[in-house]
Amino acid sequence: MSFSVLIVEDDPMVAMINEQYVLKNKQFSIAGSCRNGQEALDFLAENKADLIVLDVFMPYMDGIETLKKIREKKINSEVIMVTAANDTATLEETMHLGVIDYLIKPFAFERFQIALQKFASKVSALKENDVLDQDFVDSIISSGGKHGEAVPVNAGAGGASNLPKGIQKHTLEMILDYFKENTNWTTGDSVAEKTGVSIVTVRHYMNYLVQTGKIEEDINYETGGRPSMMYKKI
Template identity: 35%
Template sequence: MDAITVLLIEDDPMVREVNRGFIERVENCRVVGYASNGREGLEQIERLKPELVFMDIFMPEQDGISTIRAIRERELPVEVIAVTAANDRKTIRQILQYGAFDYIMKPFTFERMKQAISHFKEYRERFKKGQQLTQDELDNLLHGISSIEGLEHGEPLPKGLNRATLEKINHYIETRKEPTSAEEVAEGVGLARVTARRYLDYLEKQNKVKLILQYGGIGRPVNRYEAVRGN
């Protein structure tokens, strides 16, 4: 798989370095350039032609909203992931209306950024194949839901389980290349481990994930989960 090329548009050098470190921890992902404001960012996009831009919203000279609007007006072939402390409804709505691929709020974890990049990888590969998509595949790309949607019209969820959280956990596991533990799921989705385990137990009973016992050194084996494909 070709490496995903990334441009960082962020005015804070320390935050920019943290973002760079997180991004380059992800396999086949490479930062090719930096910009400290939207105006510089547009110049770098046209010069470096990255596939993906990680962009702050509040920046000097030209903010993120103006920048993503300009990206769309110029029809630049790049996807944008907003990485920002902005959490007001108006800003979020504007960024999403201009077609941001994802929106990550500061502070964030490495797992959340990795999840966004994994989703982009899946998106890129689907469209590179040039094949027709089913509705289920399109829903998965656009909304992060797939076979879990079939549960919507089935039996009611057990008390204390939320469908949106269930879909988020299911999507998280589907994007993992390797089986993942309940602790990793909890960290990636933002739940307590005991809560994540309840959702995982339910998904296993519904045959959406399967349990794998991973044996290591001395001690009890670790429970790990992976998606049941083609279900």
């Protein structure tokens, strides 16, 4: 499966770096590159992009306004928001508008690849599952919150009242027990196989555990095929 990416960035050097980062992942190709939001909307009126890497601060039309227009026009593209700002208001507004990830400049190549993989995993999960069940729906609703709503970072395995919607105490403890016994890097497939939990559900719990600081993630590029997400207990 291949995905097209539109880069929306007013700094030519940053745009070029982002393009190089995208092309390092064989699942992705560049659909185009635009200098501001209006250019992006004009491009999207005539062309398709599966994913948009969208900068916040740009001339003519900034990223926030562009994202609003994308949603208003019902353009069927996921968005990774990129910004040098780290203020809560900007983060909250973009999350409510439904971004799949949010990158703070300067970000590392590895973190950019994780954002791409989040998108690819979500699309794959939607295509691979014909039957809706609660675990599947919960895994698609961005890491425990609708449209990327943040998961409480102080939520732990004890006390179900602290857990976000879609995270069950028993399943969480079972996955954490797996990592207590397996201290090396492991794949989501291995976690699913050993615990008996579906791979879609495992991905959902892995996202939660990464965000709450209990598990760290990395990407293995030496698989011979598409990159694989790896997990290890912190």
